[in-house]
Amino acid sequence: MTVSARFIGSEIYRGSSYGDWHPLRVPRVSTVMDLARALGWLPAESYIRSPRARPAALHAFHTPEYVSALLAAEEAQTVSPRIRERHHLGTPANPVFAEMYRRPATGVGGALLAGELLRQGGRLHLPGGGTHHGLPDRANGFCYLNDPVFAILSLKAHGARRVAYVDIDAHHCDGVEAGFARDPETLLVSTHEENRWPRTGAVEEEGAGQVFNLPIPSGAGDDAMALARDRVILPAVAAFRPDAIVLQCGADALLEDPQSRLAMSGHAHLDVLRALLPLAPRFVLMGGGGYNPWGVGRLWTAAWGVLSGREIPERLPGPAQAVLRGLEWRGQKRVKMPPEAWLTSLVDPPRPGAIPDMLRARVAALEARLVAWV
Template sequence: MTKPLFIGSEIYRNSSYGDWHPLRVPRVSTVMDLSRALGWLPVDQYITSPTAKPAALTSFHTAEYVSALSKAEKDQEVPAEVKERHHLGIPSNPIFPEMYRRPATSVGAALLAGELLRDGGVVHAPGCGTHHGMPDRANGFCYLNDPVFAIQSLFRNGCRRVAYVDIDAHHPDGVEYAFEGDPNVLMISIHEENRWPRTGALEDRGAGNVWNLPVPRGLNDDEMLLILNKLLLPLVQNFQPDAIVLQCGADAVEEDPQSKLSLSNRSHYAVVRELMPLSDRLLVTGGGGYNPWSVGRLWTGVWGVLNGIDPPSDLIDEAQAGLRDIKWTGQRRFKEPLPHWITSLIDPPNNGPIRDEVRGSIGQLVRRRRATQQV
């Protein structure tokens, strides 16, 4: 069996959306540094992401938008009509020096992942996961929609059926827009209810392969385990996909400042472990995640799981030193990192009661699944 491959880039280390933006924090660079400190990222498993060319981006985005995005990076400003039409230069999608190259690098990784998985395998691309991007506009910190390009690439490279699973705290409105009418794409999203972009209602189903599960604030590990076993895994197993794309956003963990969910990273690791045997091709991306310690530790732990390594509860000194060096300025929930953010890649479990509203939503979708199978 071939070893899992990690697609990364130094562009994530040296670019930021701005000192005030939620994406000011280091993320992918932390994953790369931690993985190397732990000896998990040898040269034969690391691939530097290419940058997608403008022509490749028009399979989902409009040519006018791609041109406007490229020009905005060059000029470092946009006229009012571009801001209005393409949502560039607004607070959530600001002007910054790498605003074209950085997302184009993520798309390059997504396109390459589809090619690398032609004959099977596992790819981790933590710089990917920008699931809000729309054809003609930036949306929710996402200038380009790399999950869409990953799915398109998988289809071009021999896949007939792709399962897209999204456990980010926010609904993947851009991905649903792209594939809601495609019976060959199974889309499952577990996201916080009444959280931006406030799409992905329980009743939304597209052509029958869209499954949205909005969950209440405070979602705990026990509730997520029930979702995994009763809904997520049966849906994927029944679909029998040629490939799985897992958007593994880290903003559903309890200490993330951009959501009110309460998972430990153990829930994310469990989803990865359980999905791995269900297809010969697996791409795991990043996504949301705005606490630099939480997101860096989680995506590093995911890389360990993909390699058959249990995330350690006691980190070596070199890895701890890297986590201590993280700087997080501006408004945030925690003034100082919690001790286990430095010493461990695995959170304490966050167990709790399974609430009736969670059971009810799962039950509604389970009944729909059974009815669909009987047709």
Template sequence: MTRPLFLGSEIYRGSSYGPWHPLRVPRVSTVMDLSRAMGWLPREQFRTSPRAKPAALTIWHTPEYVAALERAEAEQAVSDGVRDRHGLGTVANPVFPEMFRRPATSAGASLLSGELLAEGGVIYHPGGGTHHGFPDRAGGFCYLNDPVLSILSLRRAGARRVAYVDIDAHHMDGVQHGLAGDAETLLISVHEERRWPFTGALEDDGGGNCLNLPVPRGLNDSEMAEIRERLILPAVAAFRPDAIVLQCGADAVEEDPLSRLTLSNNAHWAVVAGLMGLGCPRLLVLGGGGYNPWSVGRLWTGVWATLNGHEIPDRVTPEAEAVLRALTWNRARAGRNPPETWFTTLRDAPRPGPVRDEVAGRVAVLARRPAARGHFPD
């Protein structure tokens, strides 16, 4: 693979979790449209994501859960027992027409990524990143856990050591559940403290291979640069992975409604660029959270530009501007009166600030952990 490959699907354009759910907004389809409108997504760099077959999902998910998810889509209803056992049909994880097909498409792309990266390369899968799924239960808008499936696929295709970095505003609870204590996987999560799912405490090392960094409200670009340069990049480099998986959730930016962090999208792009610079032979970049259609679309399109080495211009093309102006969002004042920059630019204004002692101190604590220096318990 000589050029990065974008895995996408039209299923994301036509499906929604429901009119009041945070995932009612278009995300992957917006990134596809913007990337094409910017001239960055030629046909040869795009591949349609396959839908994972139920049996393929059982390398980590239980057969009973996969069957329940299929049945819920077919019947468009769940029993109280299924709701209690599997977390389906809840406010967070509702019944909707594509509730098996959509996550199975995300899972299919993650499983395929491991195979495609067998000889090395870069893959972008913005429909992935559903890090809250558990083997037998949905959680946090995530019906399946495609990050875990991608890591298992990478290993099956020859990658022995995998570094997983998660910069979503919410902790990677499902991924940690699946891979905690695994000495051939390094897990790093940067997430907002005291935010659902209320896991990932600084003291939680997951059996030795997890570096959990809860950060306070108002995290700024300067603080994220501190985290990137003093924790993420040195720890991944010390681990010497055969593959890197980055969950690049877009909900840590200032405009997102489901966090209280204040990053600009520049911070995410810098993490992508930094991990690329480590020279690891395999890189898979996933999506994740992100609930403002303009901020997530602009951020994830900039990720694709970064992976390809494209310069991000001061103003988007007229075709890309038309894509951005066609978006709607009926949440609060931001959606009713969006700023002009959301229509005309991809890059946010930088949001620097002081590096607070609590952030620097937590980074220093984690940097002293054995896992941050490439050492894991036997």
């Protein structure tokens, strides 16, 4: 049975790239749009073209000086050494490219629209969102603007008093934590690979008491995420009683992703999504990390299927397979020919994996904090 859900997308993601050498050279949002349409999951009435945020709107989190520098860098297609040093623009991680303002501003525009569209409740997918590293005065970790921050602000501006932000990306959400760690009306829960850049998000980081970080050891699979889901994520969100939930569903915790050493299948992410959906009347699902074009495209399409109440097929029909067979991963030497499963299915078989004692100890520590917090 399908349910009412909306999808915010844009064609800007189809043609823009951080550069042929950058991890974000791969197609992502455009693949999700094409796959969803090939499956019949994205009728015209469900699709909304994302607006682009105006510069003044960005000042709610980013400094005017940084926004001006980002605009100027896109126009000039170069930055001075001073701007590079101060705002981290034109670096290997955050390069100058043709749409370096317009593309992230489109993600923020969708995030701002999300709060408005969900004023009366509902579900919304923003796969171009999830840039959770952006900081007020500088680009950070491939993220020029922080659209999750703007989604939270917009939800609050349109009637959601308490917002739970859950992040299951392989990298810690340092930018979102910088924005809301001291806000008692925002819950932050993050699972991320330990000792992975930006190397923040320790269990001990508490903020004002509503920040719960769980570093997960390298090599962990679906069972590790299930433990985190059942004993940290769900208890924290349920106790918080949010008016809205934002889930950042980064795909880089998948086994096949080159930017982490976690070993999960898409089932880990989808089971978190399914479990969170009943816990708030407003729900925003975002993208995030994900650097294998087949992995990220399949996962975020499957997540849209869950959000909108579709049944995920065991084998994709021909038109959907054609989308996946048409993908390229230029410059990647590890995968010369994608496995057949990447071309014919949305979700790989479960990857249970062992649960290290260290992870159990961290979960127990967070459970103790939850008891004291509640």
